[in-house]
Amino acid sequence: MAQKLDDTKLLFRAVIMGPPGSGKGTISERIARGFGLQHLSSGDFLRENIASNTEAGVLAKTYIEKGLLVPDHVMTRLLLPRLEEMTCHSWLLDGFPRTLAQAEALNSSCELDLVISLNIPLETLKERLSHRWIHQASGRVYNMCFNPPRVQGVDDITGEPLIQQDDDKPEALVARLRHYKDVAKPVIDVYKAKGILHTFSDTDTDRIWPYISSLLSAKIPTDIADAQRASTH
Ligand SMILES: Nc1ccn([C@H]2C[C@H](O)[C@@H](COP(=O)(O)OP(=O)(O)OP(=O)(O)O)O2)c(=O)n1
Numbered sequence: 001m002a003q004k005l006d007d008t009k010l011l012f013r014a015v016i017m018g019p020p021g022s023g024k025g026t027i028s029e030r031i032a033r034g035f036g037l038q039h040l041s042s043g044d045f046l047r048e049n050i051a052s053n054t055e056a057g058v059l060a061k062t063y064i065e066k067g068l069l070v071p072d073h074v075m076t077r078l079l080l081p082r083l084e085e086m087t088c089h090s091w092l093l094d095g096f097p098r099t100l101a102q103a104e105a106l107n108s109s110c111e112l113d114l115v116i117s118l119n120i121p122l123e124t125l126k127e128r129l130s131h132r133w134i135h136q137a138s139g140r141v142y143n144m145c146f147n148p149p150r151v152q153g154v155d156d157i158t159g160e161p162l163i164q165q166d167d168d169k170p171e172a173l174v175a176r177l178r179h180y181k182d183v184a185k186p187v188i189d190v191y192k193a194k195g196i197l198h199t200f201s202d203t204d205t206d207r208i209w210p211y212i213s214s215l216l217s218a219k220i221p222t223d224i225a226d227a228q229r230a231s232t233h
């Protein structure tokens with residue numbers, strides 16, 4: 001159950017999981033807009049910490065530069081204090097937890113209300129990621145077919161050039177997906193056992209979205225969603 005703070009605030013804490021390209025970022029943005037949950041992307045946290053040279057950021061950079069996952073203790077040191085600060089706002093975590101150790105650390109720090117797991121066919125993931133372009137500084141994501149930038153090759157907000165990540169190429173993707181499956185399976189099993197896991201399978205985000213939206217509508221009262229939205233934007 002979401003934790004009741006007072007008559008007007010109800011904290012809702014959710015996690016979104018899925019392989020690279022499954023639409024976590026895209027769906028998180030819709031949830032943030034529609035329900036006022038603060039979208040917390042671990043990739044964005046890492047980029048912010050790297051840009052501002054924090055101790056954890058400097059450490060994380062040494063792993064990311066080598067194409068490695070950041071170790072659990074660095075990720076938890078980075079993320080958990082940020083979550084603990086968010087005592088008055090509902091949130092949706094994207095990109096964390098990735099491992100069982102991260103899930104256990106999160107579990108000891110707070111109680112989750114919902115875990116959304118995206119189950120998307122491999123061919124769809126390959127196709128999407130081959131068209132994914134990002135604005136590296138902000139992590140803003142585009143797709144040349146699904147949600148193209150207003151001007152080709154250029155970020156809508158800053159006007160800076162977009163790049164394609166090396167690990168979005170099909171050769172790298174198969175290894176990333178295998179890794180995701182191995183590492184995510186025990187995490188998914190934990191959430192299934194807790195009874196908070198909801199899995200969505202389809203090739204199109206637009207077909208999944210109505211189901212996620214009605215699930216959240218049933219769990220988050222409209223007045224709470226409105227209040228959260230107003231305090232987020
Ligand atoms: N729990 C996490 C989250 C992120 N990272 C690292 C590895 C990623 O390469 C980098 C950027 O993370 P993102 O989630 O932004 O991007 P990804 O490309 O890994 O994820 P996806 O393709 O699923 O959006 O940060 C990590 O080690 N551990």
Ligand SMILES: Nc1nc2c(ncn2[C@@H]2O[C@H](COP(=O)(O)OP(=O)(O)O)[C@@H](O)[C@H]2O)c(=O)[nH]1
Binds near residue numbers: 133143
């Ligand atoms: N064609 C198509 N592209 C999509 C769909 N949903 C998301 N995308 C794009 O696919 C890519 C991966 O989505 P993203 O939200 O970044 O996934 P994440 O890696 O799980 O965060 C991005 O370029 C999105 O714009 C969809 O239903 N169809």
